[in-house]
Amino acid sequence: MSELLVSGGQVLLPDLSVERADVLLDRDRGEIVDVGDVSGGDDELDAGGGLVIPGLVNAHTHVAMTLLRGYADDKPLDAWLQEDIWPVEAELTAEDVRAGATLGLVEMLKSGTTALNDMYFFMPEVVDAVEESGMRARLGYGSITVGRDDDAAREEMRDGLAFAREYDGAADGRIRTAFMPHSLTTVGEAYYREFVSEAREAGVPIHLHANETTDEVDPIVDEHGVRPLKYAADMGLLESEDYLAHGVHLDDGEIDLLAERSAGVVHCPASNMKLASGMAPVQDLLDAGVPVGLGTDGAASNNDLDMFDEMRDAAMLGKLAADDASAVDAESVVEMATRGSAEILGFDSGRIEPDANADLAVIDLDAPHLTPAHDLVSHLVYAARGSDVRHTVADGQVLMRNREVTVFDEQGVRERASERAQALVERAE
Numbered sequence: 001m002s003e004l005l006v007s008g009g010q011v012l013l014p015d016l017s018v019e020r021a022d023v024l025l026d027r028d029r030g031e032i033v034d035v036g037d038v039s040g041g042d043d044e045l046d047a048g049g050g051l052v053i054p055g056l057v058n059a060h061t062h063v064a065m066t067l068l069r070g071y072a073d074d075k076p077l078d079a080w081l082q083e084d085i086w087p088v089e090a091e092l093t094a095e096d097v098r099a100g101a102t103l104g105l106v107e108m109l110k111s112g113t114t115a116l117n118d119m120y121f122f123m124p125e126v127v128d129a130v131e132e133s134g135m136r137a138r139l140g141y142g143s144i145t146v147g148r149d150d151d152a153a154r155e156e157m158r159d160g161l162a163f164a165r166e167y168d169g170a171a172d173g174r175i176r177t178a179f180m181p182h183s184l185t186t187v188g189e190a191y192y193r194e195f196v197s198e199a200r201e202a203g204v205p206i207h208l209h210a211n212e213t214t215d216e217v218d219p220i221v222d223e224h225g226v227r228p229l230k231y232a233a234d235m236g237l238l239e240s241e242d243y244l245a246h247g248v249h250l251d252d253g254e255i256d257l258l259a260e261r262s263a264g265v266v267h268c269p270a271s272n273m274k275l276a277s278g279m280a281p282v283q284d285l286l287d288a289g290v291p292v293g294l295g296t297d298g299a300a301s302n303n304d305l306d307m308f309d310e311m312r313d314a315a316m317l318g319k320l321a322a323d324d325a326s327a328v329d330a331e332s333v334v335e336m337a338t339r340g341s342a343e344i345l346g347f348d349s350g351r352i353e354p355d356a357n358a359d360l361a362v363i364d365l366d367a368p369h370l371t372p373a374h375d376l377v378s379h380l381v382y383a384a385r386g387s388d389v390r391h392t393v394a395d396g397q398v399l400m401r402n403r404e405v406t407v408f409d410e411q412g413v414r415e416r417a418s419e420r421a422q423a424l425v426e427r428a429e
């Protein structure tokens with residue numbers, strides 16, 4: 001058996017207390033073996049002066065959109081997608097997606113993220129990039145039927161299912177899949193009615209954008225006479241393994257529906273603020289017992305993939321939304337970014353205890369902005385930055401050691417992504 005000892009640090013335990021402890025990992029099984037006063041291991045990772053935390057889990061992104069970071073800003077969702085993003089995405093190639101995804105994975109590894117959910121195009125390229133990265137992911141092809149004739153729309157849905165069937169369990173089980181219709185307004189009712197049951201037969205969850213803007217909610221209410229999540233549930237969506245991104249504009253009935261069904265919501269506060277989509281009722285969701293995770297959304301609406309930024313945004317925006325400074329407190333946010341997201345994605349990660357997946361990050365506490373150390377959970381949410389991460393470990397493998405990514409040539413990845421991004425936008429002009 002090959003073991004790694006993460007030694008000399010303080011450790012964030014599942015009850016969010018912090019203790020001085022070592023963490024022993026089984027690198028073959030990719031699991032945590034022991035936490036405490038432990039010795040052994042045939043390799044060691046120095047956590048001295050640091051805090052060992054569960055790897056952060058980015059539960060909603062479009063990782064290859066790093067290529068479009070800074071390409072189009074300062075517009076609301078609909079105009080941003082229709083005028084800027086979709087025209088350039090129409091020019092994407094498989095090589096672009098590979099380059100953009102790899103850049104995004106490097107960015108995530110450097111900021112302590114060990115698992116992600118991704119919805120995009122050319123998904124076999126994302127599979128390869130995730131496999132190479134050593135990270136864990138739930139992946140799906142984003143199906144859109146609006147603007148397509150019936151044959152093309154059905155093929156689009158079949159493509160989403162075929163991807164989900166083919167790649168579930170790839171990379172020795174680090175990759176799981178989901179059926180990912182883009183949203184309730186970009187996929188027609190007939191296609192949901194036909195294909196949701198096929199996703200159930202395939203045994204994969206369903207992930208989609210929902211209730212992100214009023215521009216998306218109002219037409220559903222006008223056309224169907226019910227709130228969007230009632231419409232979704234009537235079509236067979238929102239089973240307990242399903243999860244939606246955003247959930248900004250939810251009424252009490254929809255929150256109760258999510259809670260009754262244990263369907264998850266992935267909160268994306270930075271994207272919601274930047275696109276002025278609104279403020280999700282996160283404290284209400286938590287109070288109702290809805291599973292809540294955290295995601296960055298794509299780098300074109302964020303504009304980074306740093307989950308520390310996202311945690312801070314979640315806490316700040318949650319207070320504004322509830323008009324209550326005690327709402328969405330630091331503990332809730334750390335839970336959301338770790339165990340909450342991991343549970344929504346179906347990974348046994350997000351907690352440092354024996355038998356959990358060996359996915360963790362070590363944060364350097366030796367910095368002015370993290371001094372003094374009254375409360376390390378507070379620091380994680382309100383003061384720490386992705387650049388404070390010293391080591392990142394997933395599945396028992398060291399993917400970044402002493403701030404150096406071990407699984408990719410960072411400089412090469414950046415150069416390739418810059419070239420591909422430049423050529424992409426020139427093609428779209």
Ligand SMILES: CSC[C@H]1O[C@@H](n2cnc3c(O)ncnc32)[C@H](O)[C@@H]1O
Pocket residue numbers: 062077085086089119120121141142143144182209212271297298301
């Ligand atoms: C069909 S693949 C995913 C699709 O989603 C687009 N996208 C990026 N951010 C958002 C968002 O906040 N709401 C809805 N859709 C979004 C992305 O550009 C791809 O086209």
Ligand SMILES: [Zn+2]
Pocket residue numbers: 060061062209245297298
């Ligand atoms: Zn999204």
